[in-house]
Amino acid sequence: MALSPERQQVLQTELDRLVDRLDGPELLWASGYFAGLASAGGQALAESQPANEADPAATLTIWYGTETGNGRGVAERLAAQARSQGFVVDLASLADIQPRRITKLKLLVLVISTHGEGEPPEEAEAFHKLMTSDRAPKLDDLSYAVFALGDSSYPDFCQVGRDLDAALEKAGASRLLQRVDCDVDLESSEDAWQPRILEAVKPLLEPVQGNHSHLQVVRDSATPVAAPMMYGRRSPFMAEVLEVSPLTVPPSAKSVHHLALSLEGSGLSYQPGDSLGVWPSHDPRLVEEILERTGLDGDKAVEYGGEARPLAQWLTSRLELTQVARPFVERYAELGGVTKLVELLEDRDAFAAWCRTRQVVDVIEEFPFELDADQFVSCLRTIAPRLYSIASSPLVDEEEVHLTVKLEGREIDDRLRAGAASWQLTRALRPGDSLPVYVEASPSFRLPESGETPVIMIGPGTGVAPFRAFVEHRAALGHSGRNWLFFGEQHRQTDFLYQLEWLRHLREGTLSRLSVAFSRDQADKVYVQHRIAEQGREVFEWLNSGAHVYICGSGQGMARDVHRALAGVIAEHAGVSAKVAEERLARMKSAGRYKKEVY
Known part of the structure; x- marks a missing residue:
C-alpha cells in the first residue's frame, strides 16, 4: 500500500530524530535491521505483544517530558537501542499518559527537563503535580531511573528531575541508577548514561522471543550500497545563507533580522511549529580579548574531552563563552582562590542576578589571576546549539527555512557583549556563507488537523x-x-x-x-x-x-x-x-x- 505524502513526511521526521546520531557503520546496521523486518513481512513484529498490552514486568517503560525536544530525543534513542536488543519498550510522552498509570509499572526510565524558573515542561505538569503532592501513590513495586536535563546557567538546574527523583523514592520506588543531571553538553552525558542504564535493566528484563537483532539482509556484493546521509544535532547540515535583512529600522532600540537559509540537498523536512537548531561560533574579537586578558597562546594545542585542538579553535566554536554558569564560577574560584566569588555562590538569588549581566570575559576582567590553558578550558562547558522557531512554510519556500532573530546583547564601555548565535546571525553572516543547522521537531506545537478550525x-x-x-x-x-x-x-x-x-x-x-x-x-x-x-x-x-x-x-x-x-x-x-x-x-x-x- 502506497504511503500518502503526509505520512511520508511524518515518518521521515521521526526517523531523522531516531538516527541522527548514527555513524556510517551504524547506519548500515540499521538499514539491514529495517530491511530484515520488511523481508519478514512484519511477521517478527506480529509475534510479539504490543507494548501497551505486554506484561508490565517484562516491559521497559520510558516516559519523557520536554520543552525543546532534547528529552524526547534522549528517550527515543534509548528506546531504539533497547528494542534492537530485543526488549519490549513502551515509549510515551508525559502529555499522553494518565499520571496514575505509574502504579501499574514495574520498570520506569524517566527523562525529564526543567523549564523556566525550576518549572516542569507543560506536558509534564500533571505528572509533576501528582508525584510531588500528598496524593502521590505508593510505588513499592517500581524500579526507576531519572535522566534530568537542564542548564547550569540557571539557578534551578535540573530542579524538576531532582523533585521527581526524590518523590519516586519517597513513594517507595527503588532507584535503579543514580540520577544523571545533564547540562547543555547533552551528548557526553547521554553517551555515558545509555549503556549504563541498559546494563542495569537487563537483570529485570528478558529479550522477547523473536527478537530482531538476528535479522540480516543479503546483498549482492557486486552492487555498492550507499548509506543515506542523515542530518541532526550531532551531524548538522551546512546550510547556505540566502538572505540577511533587517526587520527593524533606526532609531529602534532593537536589532531584529530576517534570515533565509537553503536546505537544498539536505533531505531535511520540517513543519510549521518546528525549530531550527543552530551551532554558533563566537565573535573573533571576543576570543582575542579573552586570550589577551589571560595571556594564553591561541595556537597552543589543548586537550578537552579526549580531543586535542588549538586553544583558539576551542574558544571559537566548541566552548561556551557568552553564558556564565555555576560550574564555571565554582571551578574558576577554586583555581584562583577567589574568596569574593565563593561568597557570591552562597547567595543563590544574588548569584543568579550577577550571572545574567556577565560573560566569561567579564569574570576574567573582574577577578584576574594567572592560569594555564588546560586549567582555563577545564572551567568551561561545551557550547550548546541555539533553537529558533521556524518562520516559514515548506509549502511556500521549498527547500528553504526562514528565521526571525533579535540581537541579544548590551554595550559595556563601547564593547558589545552579545549572545553567540544572535551576534553571528545578525552581524556576521552574509549571503553565500554557511551555517551548521538541524531541524528540531516540535510535535506539541502544531496547527489543528482540521483546516476549518479557528x-x-x-x-x-x-x-x-x-x-x-x-x-x-x-x-x-x-x-x-x-x-x-x-x-x-x-x-x-x-x-x-x-x-x-x-x-x-x-x-x-x-x-x-x-x-x-x-x-x-x-x-x-x-x-x-x-x-x-x-x-x-x-x-x-x-x-x-x-x-x-x-x-x-x-x-x-x-x-x-x-x-x-x-x-x-x-x-x-x-x-x-x-x-x-x-x-x-x-x-x-x-x-x-x-x-x-x-x-
Missing part, C-alpha cells in the same frame, strides 16, 4: 516567527479557518515585524484579524494582554467556536500575563469564577487547544 496566535516580538509560518501554511493549503494574530512591540514605525506581509494577508482574507500593541507609542504602556482584554467578547466567541490558542515568546512575564488575560476573558464573558475559568483553560490544554512555546 486559530488565535499571540506572538509579541520575535515570538511572531512561528505564526508567519502558520498563516503561510494555511493560506497555501486553502484552509478556510479564521486566523487572528495578536502582535506587540515598542514602536509601530520602527518595530512592526513583517508589517507588509500581515497587511497583504488581511487584504487576501488569509488573516482574519490583526490586533497590535505598541507599548511605547503612548504615555500608558499597552501590551498584547491588554488587547486581549479589550476585545474579550470577540475572543470569547472564538474560544466558544472551538478556536485553538497559541502563545510564543517570553515565558518570564508575557506568557503568564496573557494566560491571566485569557482567564479573565472567560470569567467575565461566561459569568464564572476565576477558578472555573482556570479549569476551562486546563481542559483546553488537555484537548490540545491551548499551546505555548516560551523561552
